[in-house]
Amino acid sequence: MAATIPSSGFELLERTRELDALAAALATVEPAPGSALRATRREVWRGGIAVLLFAEDAALAALHAALGAVVAGFGVALDPRPFSPHVTFARGARGAAPPLLAPELAWQARGFALVESAAGGDYRVLRAFGGVAADPARCEEAR
Numbered sequence: 001m002a003a004t005i006p007s008s009g010f011e012l013l014e015r016t017r018e019l020d021a022l023a024a025a026l027a028t029v030e031p032a033p034g035s036a037l038r039a040t041r042r043e044v045w046r047g048g049i050a051v052l053l054f055a056e057d058a059a060l061a062a063l064h065a066a067l068g069a070v071v072a073g074f075g076v077a078l079d080p081r082p083f084s085p086h087v088t089f090a091r092g093a094r095g096a097a098p099p100l101l102a103p104e105l106a107w108q109a110r111g112f113a114l115v116e117s118a119a120g121g122d123y124r125v126l127r128a129f130g131g132v133a134a135d136p137a138r139c140e141e142a143r
Contacts, residue, residue: 018074019114019126019127021074022070022071022074022114023114023126023127025070025073025074026067026070026071026112026114026127026129027129028070029063029066029067029070029112029129030130031063031109031110031111031112031129031130031131033059035057035059035060035063035108035109036057036106036107036108036109037054037055037057037060037085037106037107037108037109038054038055038105038106038107039052039053039054039055039103039104039105039106039107040053040054040055041053042098042099043098044093044094044095044096044097044098047091047094048091048092048093048094048095048096049088049090049091049093050088050089050090050091050093050096050098051086051087051088051089052086052087052089052103052105053084053085053086054085054086054087054107056085057085059109060085060109061083063109063112064083067112110130110131111128111129111130111131112128112129112130113125113126113127113128113129114126114127114128114129
């Protein structure tokens, strides 16, 4: 979801109300218990984005669909591309060759977060659900 930086107090108040309403709706979605993500492939996507991809997981796909339904209800346009669980390792990696072997990595999903993309590829956690820390500096799971 793209967000603009408010330029006035009224816009900040309106954005806070919208975020609070969205967060309340997202809080009704149950995290997918038992989702164990297993790394399967590594790729460099168009635009030079190096990623580690995870195997398909039915519980995670159901969570993705439920979260999508909530945010679509707030007028957010969803990405039409198929869901592809991944971790971005590097940007600007055009022409890089991924390692021959994917690292052996299993990741237990315990919750989810509402995250804002910022300039330069940074992210800011706006709200966290299901035991994920809202302050990524204080919790390894939220990084």
